[in-house]
Amino acid sequence: MTYARRAWIILWKDLLIERRAKEHANALLFFCLLLLFLFQFALGPDRERLAAAVPGLLWLGFILAGLLGLGRSFLGERDNDCWEGLRLTPGDKSAIYLGKLAGNCVLMTAVEIILVVLFGVFYDVDLWTPAAPLALVLALGTIGLAAVGTLFAAMTTQVRARELLFPVLLLPVQVPVLLATVSATQALLLGQPLADVAHWLKLLAGADLVYVTIGILTFEFVLEG
Amino acid sequence: MPSNWGYVLAAYGIAAVTLLSYWRHLARRSRALATRRPAKRRAA
């Protein structure tokens, strides 16, 4: 069985479970809706203040959803005694990492789309015009978040105080991704061309490469024992 | 330009207290381990 096939099987399994049980999708969708209210109430009725904060709020919402969704990446395996199964998989374990990463990216993308639509509708922000460059920023940010999130999720699944440790580990490491994506999003929403945010995109691409590489190289060490 | 010695003293003071506390913490742990080990060796 090839490496790619193994990764694909992991992805397919997770998507299938999600489609049948629908536990993550429904809850996350509702969570996004709640965030909408949360942000509006936190910032008050001033339309302009909210509009100015949209880039940050978008990524804040995204990270909050990510903390919930990503942290649970390996919970299915742990709760159903499948951890051993993962460990005994023949061949390079990093295929599992990539499969899980792909699954998490799909999940995060779904959350993003929902949030972008909700923001556009409820906060009256034009997110359609810069949609294409925005999608690029979102994609790069997603990979960065999911790459480290998947790795740390595997690690913290077996540790005490998992729900606390996961955000504590993930958030400081994600600071560059947050700074880059919010800055780039802000520039794009102000109508600036993609070329203006090229340095942020390069930083994101570079960071993504580093995070995924480290994930691939170290995942087997996390999976042991 | 005010002399601001208070700030300088505060910074150095905090640093001194912190470093000294850590040194004492290390000393205490070493001592605890040193007294524990001979007892273990005797019991073994």
Added chain:
Amino acid sequence: MIRALGWLAVLGLMAGLAAGFGYAPREAVQGNVQRIMYLHVPAVLTAYLAFVLVLAGSIGYLATRRSGWDRLAAAAGEIGVLFTGLTIVSGSIWGKPTWGTWWTWDARLTSTAVLFCVYVGYLLLRSLIEDPEARARYAAVVGILGAVNIPIVHFSVKWWRALHQPSTILGPERSPIDPAIGLALFVNWVAFTLLFAYFLSRRMEIARLEEQT
């Protein structure tokens, strides 16, 4: 041997104090507050040294599985957090009379604060795992990621700051350094490095003894 290192560190620190307060001149623009730099800059340099050692220990452990490497990573991580905390506190105290505020999101303070959070997380992870083998493994992964992330954090924060304000830097980069200030800085840096080496040796020794019991 370790005791000798300790005494050497004490000597170095005394020399550093003498250099910082006696030898180095009062700075023209900031006044005496600038002398905090002789504490702040060596502290951050030592912290970086510590985190490089965490990286080395982490890679070393994953490559060889010898616990000595993990002890290095653990000790360096602990002391690194200590010195990072000192960096932040001294930077904040320096900032209050200089910029009028206890905290400013300037590039260096922000990066250092992020660094602090990353490695406190590292220590937290270590404290929550009892099995020494698993602890060493997981900590190594976080140690590697944290260290490799440092330059990424540095650049992202720097560019982020550039968006909002021209860089306001606390430190000697502003103008050519008076050689007396440079020398005092150097002496203090050596002293801090000696102190770090002393703490590291003692901490690693403690870890080794703990492993045997």
